[in-house]
Amino acid sequence: MMNTILEIKNLNVSFQRKDGGVKAVSNANLKVKKGSIFGLIGETGCGKSVLAHSLLRLLPENAKTTGEVIYKDQTISSLPVEAIRKLRGKEIGLIAQSPGEALNPLLKNGAQVIAPMRLHRNLSKKESWRTAVELLEALDLPDPHQKMQEYPHQLSGGMKQRVLTALGIGGDPSLLIADEPTKGLDVLIRGQVVEVLQRLKEIKETTILLITHDLQVAAHLCDELAVMYAGEIIEEGPSQELFKNPLHPYFKGLIDSLPSNGLKPIPGYSPSLVNLPNGCRFFDRCPKAEATCGKIPPEIKEVTTGHKVRCRFID
Ligand SMILES: Nc1ncnc2c1ncn2[C@@H]1O[C@H](COP(=O)(O)OP(=O)(O)OP(=O)(O)O)[C@@H](O)[C@H]1O
Numbered sequence: 001m002m003n004t005i006l007e008i009k010n011l012n013v014s015f016q017r018k019d020g021g022v023k024a025v026s027n028a029n030l031k032v033k034k035g036s037i038f039g040l041i042g043e044t045g046c047g048k049s050v051l052a053h054s055l056l057r058l059l060p061e062n063a064k065t066t067g068e069v070i071y072k073d074q075t076i077s078s079l080p081v082e083a084i085r086k087l088r089g090k091e092i093g094l095i096a097q098s099p100g101e102a103l104n105p106l107l108k109n110g111a112q113v114i115a116p117m118r119l120h121r122n123l124s125k126k127e128s129w130r131t132a133v134e135l136l137e138a139l140d141l142p143d144p145h146q147k148m149q150e151y152p153h154q155l156s157g158g159m160k161q162r163v164l165t166a167l168g169i170g171g172d173p174s175l176l177i178a179d180e181p182t183k184g185l186d187v188l189i190r191g192q193v194v195e196v197l198q199r200l201k202e203i204k205e206t207t208i209l210l211i212t213h214d215l216q217v218a219a220h221l222c223d224e225l226a227v228m229y230a231g232e233i234i235e236e237g238p239s240q241e242l243f244k245n246p247l248h249p250y251f252k253g254l255i256d257s258l259p260s261n262g263l264k265p266i267p268g269y270s271p272s273l274v275n276l277p278n279g280c281r282f283f284d285r286c287p288k289a290e291a292t293c294g295k296i297p298p299e300i301k302e303v304t305t306g307h308k309v310r311c312r313f314i315d
């Protein structure tokens with residue numbers, strides 16, 4: 001197992017609500033190789049952030065999680081939450097999805113960015129300040145010195161995003177969970193963030209679990225990829241192989257909906273996670289579907305080494 005830094009086995013997450021249960025993640029299985037970038041993609045609401053937050057036990061009280069999470073050969077899913085808190089930032093860093101909510105409005109940006117550096121790397125105040133400035137410069141934040149003396153509300157969305165990225169990286173974690181780190185950034189700055197992640201992997205050998213909507217970013221950065229649909233992983237494997245040979249009709253549809261491929265969106269909507277269909281979850285929208293697909297849920301099957309697909313037409 002040395003080569004695997006994170007393994008997720010049969011992970012299920014649901015939320016209890018008055019109108020029933022929301023099944024946000026169903027039976028997820030993943031293995032992330034040490035030093036790799038693993039991408040998690042899929043449209044809005046498919047369960048990507050919930051999956052990520054469940055690893056760090058950051059879900060609200062009404063969440064029910066089952067399954068196993070193994071980090072560096074230790075089953076962390078059975079550890080008490082205090083032990084998980086100790087892993088946060090130091091072992092497993094998080095770049096949270098919504099910069100507006102993730103930053104503390106009452107603390108100056110600089111104080112927030114240097115906190116994990118001071119705490120987890122024992123850097124002095126001066127050293128951590130210098131490291132933070134360097135990091136923010138690498139992320140193309142203009143005038144980082146000045147910005148660090150300001151409060152989050154004084155920054156634009158894109159600037160907050162970069163402060164949050166620095167915050168996630170600052171503790172030098174072995175595993176970084178980056179939840180939409182390029183969201184809302186213009187093309188140039190997106191490139192800088194992508195480069196910083198790439199460099200983290202190359203220089204510090206940081207493993208990255210990258211959650212993104214952006215297929216181009218995923219294709220560029222990721223070694224392996226898992227595609228989620230309505231809470232389920234429907235295709236996964238080495239990223240190059242997946243883009244060369246996409247097999248699931250949903251993933252094919254995602255690729256066809258790229259602007260460079262003529263922007264053909266997949267018609268329809270994904271099913272409600274409160275009332276999931278019995279058969280294939282993509283049934284309603286699938287151009288290939290036959291009656292059986294709507295009745296029997298497809299198993300995920302390995303097609304070629306490491307390339308797995310959840311569709312009964314593929315074997
Ligand atoms: N606290 C909660 N209570 C009830 N349902 C929730 C809660 N948090 C998330 N959900 C639901 O879980 C599902 C998955 O949400 P999640 O945030 O993981 O999606 P996502 O794939 O990250 O989407 P996006 O790309 O928009 O960030 C959604 O249907 C969402 O409404």
Ligand code: NI
Pocket residue numbers: 048049050097179
């Ligand atoms: Ni999300």
